[in-house]
Structure formats: C-alpha cells, structure tokens
Amino acid sequence: MALRTPVRTDGPSDSRTVRRDRRPRPSAAGARIWTWLTLPGTVWMSVFFIASLLLVAAISFGTTDELGDPRFGTNLGNLKALADPAYRDVMLRSLGYALLTSVICLLIAYPVAYAVALHAGRFKNALIAAIVVPFFANYLVRMYGWSVLLSDDGPVLRMLRAVGLAGAHTKILNTGFGVIAGLVYGFVVFMIIPLYAAMERMDTSLIEAGRDLYGGPLRTFLFVTVPATRQGAGAGVVLVFLPAMGDFVSAQFMGGPNQIMIGNLIQDKFFEGQDWPLGSALTMALMAVLLIAMFGYLRRARKDEAEATR
C-alpha cells in the first residue's frame, strides 16, 4: 500500500533518519508543491488581468486608424481630452453621485444594521439573510423593477401624490435623484454587511454605560455606537463607492441624457463611438480615482489600527 512506503522528498538523505526531524525544517521539495499550486492562478491573473490593465494604460496613449481600430502611440491627446469641460463635468458628476450614494447608504444602513444586530433577537440571522439574498438576484432585473416602481405613474409616486407629498409633475426617473436611488438600491447591502459585523462585535455594555451616564438614545448612538463601529462604516463607504463610481446601468435605467456617468461615457466610446483610446483614457481616469480612494481608506484604517493597539 502506497501509504506505508513513505516517499522521501527531502533528497538523498540517510533512509534511517528519524522521521521526527522532518518536522522542524520543511523540505525544499515539500515546499515546492505550494509553488506549483500558486503558479497556475498567478500566471492566469498576470496574463488576463494585470497585462490587460497595462494594455488599457498603453492604449490610452494611442490613436485610431482609418478603420477606427486602436493603434499604439505616444499621443497625449486622449489624456488632455479628459480636461475638456464635457468630460470633466461627467467625471465630477460621477464623483458627486458616488459620494452622495455612499452617504445615503450610511444613513440607511446605520439604523437597519443597528435594529437587526442588536434588537432582532433570534430572528437576526434570518433577517440578515433576507437582506443579502435579493442582492444576488440579477442586477438588471432588480434595477428594472426599481425603475418601474419609481416611474412617473408607478406605485411610489402615486402614493406620494395621494398623501400630498408629491405634485402632479414630480418625477424621480430621469433626474439625478433617480440615478442615486438606483445606485443606493444596487449597493446598499455592501454598507449593511460590514456595519452589521461591526455592531455584532461591539461591546454592548458600552451602550448601557452611555445610558447609565444619562445619555439620551441619540447622544448615546452618536457618541458611543458610531465611534465604536467607525471601521465598519469606513469599509462600507469604500465598498459602496467603488462599484457606484463605475456603474452605468443605473444612469441608463433611472436617468436621462443629462445624468450620464463616466461608465456611460466609457461604454459609448467602446460600443458606439468606436474611440477606444479615449475610452481607455477615461477608464484610466476612473481607475485613478478609485485607487486614490482605496489608498486613502487603507492609510486611514492602518492609522486607526495603530491607535487601537497603542
């Protein structure tokens, strides 16, 4: 039986060597298996992901030939075009929408995570599953349902009109608010999950202590709960901001021509305008914003951690 005859993997050492001494020093051949396991995935990611990202960077300096096909080059025109007011405004709008989306998600997710994590008792797990599961449903279908719900003669506006909160001409679709509503609906779960996790980890006796010191519910929440869950909130902001910034479906389904985001521009340059170099430059700009956001978040998180361990 194969199991009984150990294959010596650590070289031509004396076969009488006691087996025990294999443990303290992992053999070279034994370690090689981990390299072989790491390699395929690493090569795959390097070719299909890292190399392709570098290609985007290279093409953003390129030009198009007569057929509209991209050519490599040393053309700075595409990057300069980013400063063009038409593109700049779209980029600023995307940034604004993504930031507002993050803020609104925070405002929704705090009460929801609080109620579910601390006051749902034995229904806690069921409720958090009920929040997570719909987000795995098809994004387009969900977004389509949301746009029907918020449409001009949809149930939400009809109800708001009935109670006098909306006028006859109040619209949600085809406004900036509609696009943000779409982004919030699309990504709010990414805020709820880390906040929920942070609240679960939080020492609830802190809240009791706040109450014992005569803090009202709001004061206790603002000065005890919020600081204690700040890291979860930070992670949530990043997790919402990243996909919101690159989204183009919400602007298409919920907005009009005046609410397009950077994702729509990129889509247009690749599918309708056939200006791939400019599309690549826009993609690089998007990536740059996100890397800056990510970098800022990581620095902040590291500082927080250093303070916590001091």
Add this chain to the structure above:
Amino acid sequence: MNPTAPAPLRARRRRDQRRRPVFAIAVTVVFFVLLYLPIAMVVLFSFNAQKSLTVFKGFSLRWYEAFFHDNVLLGSLGMSLEVSLVAMVGSVVLGVALALGLVRNKGRLGTYAGLIMMVPLITPEIVTGVASLLLFKGLGITLNSGTVMIAEITFSISYVTVILRSRVAALNPEVEEAAMDLGATRWQALRLVTLPALLPAILASAVLIFALVFDDFVLAYFTTGVDPQPLAVRIYSAIRFGVEPTINAVGTMMLAGSITLIGLALAIPRLFGRRGGLDLISGE
C-alpha cells in the same frame, strides 16, 4: 439576568431591554418593503394576462410560454449555463490551488500572488470588462462564449481564493504533517486530509460563483460576440430598447434560480455541521 444584582439595577435593565429603538425599526421596515417591492413587481407582472407593464389584468402563464418558444432566448439561456459551468469549474480549480499555495507559500511568489488577487476585488467591473476586451482584440481572438468564459474565470478566481484562504489558514498544519509522519506523501496528505476538510467551503464557493457568473452582465457585455449572447446581455438590450413582458418571466425565473443557489451556498457549510454560512458573504 443576574439575580444577585440590586433591585433598582435589575428594574433598569428590564426597562432598557424593553426599550425598542423605534426610529431604527421604522427605517428597517421601510427598507425591507422597498427592497422587496421591485422584485415583487417583476414577479407579479410576469403572470399578467395583458401586455401592460403597469396594470395587472388577471393571471396567465403566457409570458413563460412565450419564453419557451423563443429560440433566441433559449439559445442565450444555454450559453449562460455553459459559461457559468465552465467558469465555475475553472475558477474553483485555479482559486483553490491558489488559496492553498498562498497560505503556505511565504516567499516572494506568495506575496505577489496575494497582491494581484486582491486587485480584481477593488476594480470596478467596467474596468475589467474594458481591459479584457482590449486584450482579446489585441491578441486577435474572436469574441464568443470562450472569451466570456476566460473573462468570468479571471473575475471569479479572487472570490474563490478569498473564501478559501481563511479556511486554509484556519486548518491545523500539524494534521497534514501527522499524515505525512504516517507515511503519506505531500500530495496524498493534500488529497486525503486537506481537501476533504475544505470540501464545504469549496462547494459553497462553487455554487456562489455559478450564481454570480450566471447573473453577471457587465463583463459578459464587454466580452461576448454577437450571437449567441448571454441571457443577461439579452435582458439588458430588451430593457433598453423596449420591454416585452417576457422579460418579467425571464427575470422571475432568474430570481428563483439565484435565490435557490444562494440559499444552497449558505446552507452547505451548515449541512456539513459547521456554523456561519453567512461569513461566506461578509468575507470573514
């Protein structure tokens, strides 16, 4: 409750426990209603007897019938299933191997691999889509279901690796070493000891990837050829250029499918007698 606590404190505790955060609960109720209403609308109107997308006029299965007689949509369904299956197998094989290698490989390769597998997680899908499209065009590869599969595998490896990595790290390496002390080779120890211990997480991540890839739109949109197109891409065109109620029926079936799969992914670790299916999602 602590029975030895002085009476006033006990009373206070009881009062605190009864005090419900009314505002937070109200927000939560509204949140749940708004979360499910759009989905409920799609499901409801998929059974509408009339073509209207706003007025419900009686129950009918005509849109489901229409779907099953639509050869273009059926072709798309077939392609989506094929792509999801291949992407699931490919990314699980590569991702599990990568997770094992990463945790045990402390060298320079491990550091590099750990770094690049995090990048897709913070890259918006549209960037990955653009990058894949450029790469395929640059290499002169014709866009078809194969290019969608490659892009989806690239996108999914990181998820598998993230889910598996913490599980691998939680394993006690001494168990593997014990197997080797008993005469197993590295490979045997891996196959007979480590992989069975990881099986629940592997199955759960496989189901999760299948659902994610099946529903994925952005990457598929950038990397698919013209015909056939994945179901999600068809749905996108249908919504954008005039909605047929058939879309509600397709949407309802996709909802049912992904909810079943996610339920399965959450349940698998429990079936194997482990707690916490949810930390699969929160990534802890």
